Amino acid sequence: MKKEFQIVATAAAGLEALVGRELRDMGIDCQVENGKVRFQGGQEVFMRANLWLRTADRIKLVLGQFPAKTFEDLYQGVFAIDWQDYLPLGVQFPVSKARCVRSKLHNEPSVQAITKKAIVRKMQKVYARPEGVPVPETGPVFSIEVAILKDQVTVLLDTSGDSLFKRGYRTEKGGAPLKENMAAALVNLSNWFPDKPLVDPTCGSGTIVIEAAMKALNQAPGLQRSFAFEAWPWVDQALWKMVKEEAKAAKKTNLDLRIMASDLDGKMVSLAQENAKRAGVASSISFKQMRLQDFRTDLINGVIIANPPYGERLMDDEGVTRLYQEMGETFAPLKTWSKFILTSDSQFEEKFGSVADKKRKLYNGTLRVDYYQYYGERVRRSESES
Template identity: 30%
Template sequence: MSETFFAPCPRGLEALLAEELRACGATHVEVTHGGVSSEGDWAYAYRANLESRIATRLLWKVGFTRYRSEEEIYRLASAVTWARHFDTINTMRINVTSIKSPLKSLNFVTLRIKDGICDHFRQIRGGRPDVDTVSPDMRIHAFLTEETCTLYLDTSGEPLYKRGFKRAKVEAPLKENLAAGILKISGWQPGQTLLDPMCGSGTFLIEAAQMALDIAPGLARSFAFEKFRHFDAELWREIRRAAERRQRDEPELPIFGSDIDPRQLANAEANLAAAGLAGKVELLVCDVLDLEAPDDEGVMVSNPPYGVRLSSGDELQDWYPKLGDTLKRGYAGWNCYFLTADLEMAKRIGLKATKRTPLMNGDLDCRVFEFKVVAGQNRG
């Protein structure tokens, strides 16, 4: 039986996510603002959770209604057959988001949805699930438009960008699904040389190494669907085994990372080790302005400092032209990609951006600037 799903993702990566979901077996794929809707069976849902590098989570549509008041939303919540999906021993959390909803209080809507779910369980099971806002077994998501309410049951649990292994943290970590999307935007392919010269905790490096070794991003973690009452454990074992069998093992990869701060490199090294990638990536303590290219050509990706993160605006105005000089002098033949919230970066760096891709990094309106560096490239 085909079910309907919605997968949110960082804004700007919807088309790339649609490609991923089709590869997992999705049908009726439709790109919308901030995510992708799709249809498929439970094998598809399991596979999408395991394999998607870009989705934030996979939501299963379980209810829909038009509404004019909170009571109609309550009736929808009480009518969904929740007791077929999970039990009273499971904890739950309810998240409500809206666009142009006329209702005055989303908190009250959340309360009425909770009341509807609990009343359903009392009627069917004689008890009700407890609420856990920190680490629930089940996450119920409600999305309100001006006239409609859709209820989803989260098949993922923790966000999918939480791969299950990253340990060391830095001041401004880049989410894994955004890093994976930027790698795909860059066109980098396994086997090509890749460099992140300001690698921080190593997010780009880990995502690239997993892609190079064909490691499914969800192999190290668990998912909410494993607690569903209709969970097919044998089907899930088969899907996991297929992913494990296709993994490759190479002693070293042409993937390089550097950072001016040795503490950041220690974080990256710890995270690579936690991901089972110790020794696969070459790390170096070095200022990007002094770093020699590790190959004659390759792809550079980075999330440089842009005021919000590490440096003041005045420092950046002086630093960007130096970065441009470094690229021009030492990286002819390289394609360079920088994620930044500083929309003036392309003008300040002194090189012509060949492409600008809008992306949202959390609440920050960002761009991925592409610079194709050629020998003797003119500045300004």
């Protein structure tokens, strides 16, 4: 078994730099590219990446890279990979995904079929199985993916299983949920630190404040879920146990956080509370059923992060316009507070009543959205108290 791997962390468009920053904070050197971040290391590295990355989608091993303009090129390139280093006899190895961009080979189902054929033939040869005898596939799943960009093929092995946004704490969600890794990204793109108050006045199922609390408490986002690699025979289970135990021990327990979440819908508030309990951060967040326009506070230097309903999410245009106007009026007196608001409405600033200091393009799933950022006037606490 190989001791060093070429590894890729995939990410939604616009979030790659955040994933790169997380990896560097973990002491892992990396290269940020469109849609992914490349790095390398042994089993411990891809274990920690799966367990700790908050803004990534998946962690994949790069098994091979080669040029291919014909199906024969593809077959030979896949066949040349040392599959015995990854696939023990008897495991399942579906070619679950193929993506072809600006390449001679563009029929993705055919790419999947040729790739599968080449792997099967290599497995038959390596394990001395006659060509006409099927290779058994009843064991753990090793999900293979093929990406072809400008006639360059990359063959990948998915270590994650379910996407990393599936933390395990959110079993129920509202009508237009924000993925956990996107919520974590909104927190990371804000100027919030654990010593500041944080408010989400349209909290829905509570994902933003839960992700903020988990980050503040240094709680690994993957502790409550499983990963595909855990079932692989060649993975060092003692090492994986150690990595998890270290993550459990790293959680902070005596941190005084001022995180507040509210929503007009009482059912959503109850749901958010349940999600926070399952995430293990309920004691760090205050939940309340409340209209957004009723929000008041004497605290200073706080941060508001919100993913309010917009046209494609739950509300009609008239309701959205009224909500954004109310947000602008309610937040206007909070001069020292920074506000970060995600929406697909291109007229948001006009409805909100002020132009953002900064605007960042993101994607909420396939929906193009903007993250409007308003920075508060920084005031020292002693000044406010004098």
